[in-house]
Ligand SMILES: Nc1ncnc2c1ncn2[C@@H]1O[C@H](COP(=O)(O)OP(=O)(O)O)[C@@H](O)[C@H]1O
C-alpha cells in the first residue's frame with residue numbers, strides 16, 4: 001500500500017538518463033510520469049537551446065509548476081508518481097518537496113565523458129552538450145539527510161531501475 005501515492009524524483013544533469021530511467025520506472029511500478037522538460041516556459045527552452053544556462057529566477061517558476069503537477073496528480077488518483085527533473089540544487093529539491101515531503105530521490109551520476117557522449121548522440125532534443133560544464137558546476141549531489149539513492153549511469157537503464165526498486169524494497173522492510 002505504501003507505494004500507492006509515493007513520489008520518486010529522478011534527478012541529475014542533462015543527459016544522465018532521467019527521462020529514460022523515469023519512463024521505465026513508471027512503467028514497471030504502474031506509475032504516472034511527470035516529464036520536467038514539458039513544464040519549462042518557451043523562454044527557458046529558447047535560452048538553453050541557445051547554449052545559455054538558466055539561473056535561479058528562471059528555474060523557480062518552472063519548479064513550482066512541477067510541484068503543482070505533483071499535487072494535482074496526487075489528488076486525481078492513488079498510483080505512484082515518477083518525476084524526471086534535473087533538480088540540480090538542494091533548494092530546488094526542497095521546492096519540489098513542498099508538494100510531497102517524503103519524496104524519494106534517485107540521483108543519476110556519471111563521468112563527464114559518458115555524459116558528453118550521450119548528449120552528443122541524443123537526437124531531437126533542444127539541450128546540447130555545450131551546457132554540460134555549467135550543469136556539473138551547478139549540481140549539488142543530495143546530502144545525507146535527503147535519503148537519496150545515488151546510482152552510476154554506466155550501466156543499462158534496466159539495471160538502474162532494478163537497483164532503485166531494490167533500495168525501495170529495502171527501505172520498506
Ligand atoms: N543507462 C543508459 N545507458 C545507455 N544510454 C542511455 C542510458 N540512459 C540514457 N541513455 C541515452 O542517453 C541519452 C540521454 O538520456 P535521457 O534519458 O534523455 O537523459 P536526461 O533526461 O537526463 O537528459 C539518450 O539518448 C538515452 O537514450
Ligand SMILES: O=C(O)[C@H](O)[C@@H](O)[C@H](O)[C@H](O)COP(=O)(O)O
Pocket residue numbers: 013014015018019036037048053054059086087088127135
Ligand atoms: O535546470 C536546468 O538547467 C534545466 O532544467 C536542465 O537541468 C535540464 O536538464 C534541461 O531541462 C534539459 O533537459 P534534459 O535534462 O532532459 O537534457
